[in-house]
Amino acid sequence: MSEERTVVAMVGNPVSGKGRGAVTYERVLDLMIEAGERHGFDVIDLTGSSFDDSLRRTREESDRYGHLVVAGGDGMISLGANAVGCSGKPLGIVAIGSGNDFARGLGLPVNRIETAVEGIVGAIVRGSHIDVDMGRVTSLPGGDGEPIDRFYGGMLNCGLDASINDRANHSHLPGGSLRYFAAVLVEVTRLKRYGYHIKATLVDGSVEEYDLLTPMITVANSRHAGGGLEISPYSRFDDGLLDLVWIDHMPNPIEIADAISKGYNGRLLASHVFGWKRVRDVEITRADEGAEPPVLMSDGEYVGSVPVRVEAQRRALRVLVPPAVAAEHRADDGSRTLAALERDHRDPVTGVFI
Template identity: 30%
Template sequence: MTPVGGDAAPSAVTLLANPAAGGRRGGEIAARTARRLLARGVDVDVVAGRDAAETRRRARDCVAAGAGVLAVAGGDGMVHLALQEVAGTSTALAVLPTGSGNDFARVLGIPATPPDAAADVLLGGVRRRIDLGRCAPPEGGDRPLWFGTVLTSGFDSLVVERTERMRRPRGRMRYAAAVLAELGRLRPLPFTIEADGRVQELEAALVAIGNTSCYGGGMRVCPHADPADGRLAVTAVSPATAGQLLRAFPRIYRGTHTAHPLVHTFHAASVRVHTPDMRAYADGEPAGQLPLRAEAVPGAVEVLVPAAA
């Protein structure tokens, strides 16, 4: 890891702000961080778009202009947007977590509180190269999609879709409420999974493909994921009753569900997953209809993390 603190602290930072993330708190954290960096002699260029498309265009322009550090103030959706532009470039990504889930920041050890903690990572953290996942339809054609956390399909997809329709509660409680709502509609799905050329067909309630371990506001669905090993971690949950899933649900937050006989885990550098009439989500954002092929891309992005991480 390359240090960026002290004399090596960045001389300039581009701050991509999303005031909608975390309500008013998102805008306040972005402004507070900008003032803190300026007080330490760091040049700050704050950019924001009126919608996701404009924000992504602005991020692309910043990277093309040679931004050394792109700091994202927002949640996993904003991180996902930024990853599409910084992946495979020399621009380092810093995260100021102000969203409801903040799973990418969580696995990097970047705290959401106190308010200045993430800004201090910018000033005194270290640079670290990590893997990203990249997914696309098997036949190609569409531009590949980068993801930093987890690609989900099956029951998880249905939960994410319901979560998007909900306004309350916030954070992990909203995800938990969506899980409970979808349990009554639970059904087994016929999945085909091709992992590093090996094909298996199985019935499953969900399949999660993780570059990192958690999603949904701290659910450690792929606790065996390591974003520095050049592989993706796969968790497949066999058909279960609503009661069985409900009892296992708390274990997912602890990452101890992998010992359950209904749970199958493995690693692969490349995974193709398919079940009919199902969408997939990456970092909680739409990734398209199955089938999709995902692969691990070693060292695809440089991130700023706490010095002790």
């Protein structure tokens, strides 16, 4: 009786990494096909003509493959999460985009094709993976756009952070970090207080409900945004929780400079400009006061508008990682995060400064 061969589906993105994606993806495919010949697995290419077309193909043809490998930036994490999230099928990540924040947070190689492919192939052969949380965004009644039901790996950006992301996506500057940094500088000069109504379930199950007038609110699953800026330094991949990070009050120029410098040193939330709270889920709707919130973005992709519910999906995305990376994640018992909270004088449950 012959055993069924493993099939690995691949999806690339020709426009990722400012257009380098088309060339680099050819290289990734060649390396995967060569590895398949050596290790006895088949490779199929499901890249479509757009994000939606690639997502449709990975979903419609899911019976054909047991592993999915995406190559590109954080947008491709969004694709992978929505293609194989909650299915138990492992996702391999070749991070060759501009920001690559999700891969960076996981400790996977960034812009190193050979190393990334080697790690994925080793993980397929040895069955090495980790299960990480995702966020799930769904629309609530009362919105007027298309219904939303979407997973994300990194962050749901709901205010200034979404405008920064949008501006960085349309920038002609080279390099993800530079584009993001330039977008931050422009957008912080145009701060508006958007009006949100928040209903959040905290770690201890208690529910808090209040209006929030703020230029920025993010619902983070992973730590980084914009090519390395640690917006949510207390986020952990497997705690079954999401982190709400928002601008608490309109900062003055000194506070802005201080927050940016802290942001690049992993200490953004030591700044009193920012509010932080860990949640199991949160509903974000429009408050009576404040400006109309901008469009929502997750993993750098357009999602839709409020009102939405966002829920943590505990360990719902299986990611192929080399055994050393899996061991590192297993060794993370949360004590480093607790130490960071203590250092920054934050209460782990309520998020307020103590």
